[in-house]
Amino acid sequence: MEHLAPTGNAPGSRGLDPDATSLRLAGSETYGGLENEDRLPALKAEADALFREGMYKSAVRLYDAALDTALTSTPLELKRTVISNRAQAYLLYGSEPHALVDCDLALSPAYTLPSSPKILTAKCYYRRARILCLFRRCKEALEDYTRYEELYAESGLEVKASERTLQEEIRSGLNQNVEGREWINTQLMKAIGTRHIMIQGKHRARFPQPSPPVLPRDESEGILHFGTDDERPDPRLANPLMTPLHIPFMIRAPYLLDPVRRNKFSGVVPYSEAGCPGLGTKGQMVGTIVENLFSSWAITACGRLDEKPAFTQNVVDHSSPAKVSILLMTHRSRLLVIPHNTKIKDIWAGAKWPRTEEEGDLPFRDLRKSMPRFDKLEIDGAILSNGWCIELLVVPKEKVGEL
Known part of the structure; x- marks a missing residue:
């Protein structure tokens, strides 16, 4: 220095x-x-x-x-x-x-x-x-x-x-071998940088695997990768780094307590920026991730918790845009309310800070707007939690004010 x-x-x-x-x-x-x-x-x-x-x-x-x-x-x-x-x-x-x-x-x-x-x-x-x-x-x-x-x-x-x-x-x-895994990981690092997705320095060495204490993941559990058959950037694109990414989302529901396991709900959902095949624009929306996850869990809960209908209904409610809000914790600990109809790729651009005149104001409601920015040049955006996944909170709308 x-x-x-x-x-x-x-x-x-x-x-x-x-x-x-x-x-x-x-x-x-x-x-x-x-x-x-x-x-x-x-x-x-x-x-x-x-x-x-x-x-x-x-x-x-x-x-x-x-x-x-x-x-x-x-x-x-x-x-x-x-x-x-x-x-x-x-x-x-x-x-x-x-x-x-x-x-x-x-x-x-x-x-x-x-x-x-x-x-x-x-x-x-x-x-x-x-x-x-x-x-x-x-x-x-x-x-x-x-x-x-x-x-x-x-x-x-x-x-x-x-x-x-x-x-x-x-x-x-x-001098990395373009056929090797290290080269692909380098392109992934550049790809998340292009999208203004943040990753803390201490997690870079293991990227895209999570840092301890999270256990290493395999593809079925969700590892960030390019959404192509060979998991490489598509050279046919004008900017291969914009090849759709397959990103693991960690969904947490802090107000949903499993009465049997006695823990707050959380689950990992691998999801592509390109969306779910056959669902069109809806398949690209963040609300679709939440709806699919909790709808599936509600079916599982019905078979496991026949005597707890109130809990099953609570799970169903967590899949409803009318009942819950989706929140994104940013790199600088902001809590942004992400509308259910937001496309995955638009989360990155919307959470970006600072913003240019062309980008306009922050499009998402900031629950911590009263908290001053760290400094005039504060850089903020979506962050890979533990260096490997995007973390979203699903919270009943009446509880959002508590955060």
Whole structure:
């Protein structure tokens, strides 16, 4: 991390840069009782200290506050340093998408000029290469890593052996056998990224299998894959990554307690973005998943629970759009109400945040709208729970307010 003491988790860290930390702002506006020329460096120093202590989320918030105090006269390099530091905090906090946004911002023409110090620019390229490698975007990652090495060489510095391992990882990704499972998994990772479906960094190594304590799954139980006969992206499409995905959905009903097993209902339903054959548009809707699951379970419950008709009716009610709401928990713990007639593929686009002017407002009701966004650049969307399935809650409409 620029201007922070090296840590074992942060390859490329080089410690504090005395030139950058000595920068001060011009101007005389006040902020919190202090002049802005003193406030930004002070906030940055506090954030740096939190970073060293491993308090990455708190550090991010202070870097946000530091940037909010910037004036038009603030030295560009100081602002770029704060953005770069925030990217590293995001990365170590486990929020790779946010880290990528900050790396892009720090390397944009608005912040990186031909005259900008090469060391900080090089570190930004290294960090972005690392993130792109995690996202399996290896060609772009290699371009950034190469630029990082070039800038270091131009600065008379030598790349550490520990940092060269990233180049090996990138080249390994580029040299994958297109006939192998690893290559297919790479395409799957790119496909979910294209759809703005999130996956936490700690689950990437096992993707598309779930992380412990969930047991490994086989195809019958539901493993995310391309919905083709050979489970490979369809090369006939303009964008093969948009080949319909076969996605496992974990359906949970927190208010439906099985009176025999004494547990709350949950079930995994493998489902294709292309929908159920023969059902047309209805087969592509999220409500169809819920209706089919609970209707089937109601039939099973009738045979197993002859003396508990009230419970059987409760199961039937959970299949009714008039009785229940379908909720999606997002990456940032938002609870979105998904209308039953929403197509599967439209969930990803609808849950995406931030939104462009063309995309318009969030199309789903946000039950936690009163909860402020994590920051101005918050990235949110549907998430693969445990790195392998989309989790939906089915809740009686009269209970939705309790959530």
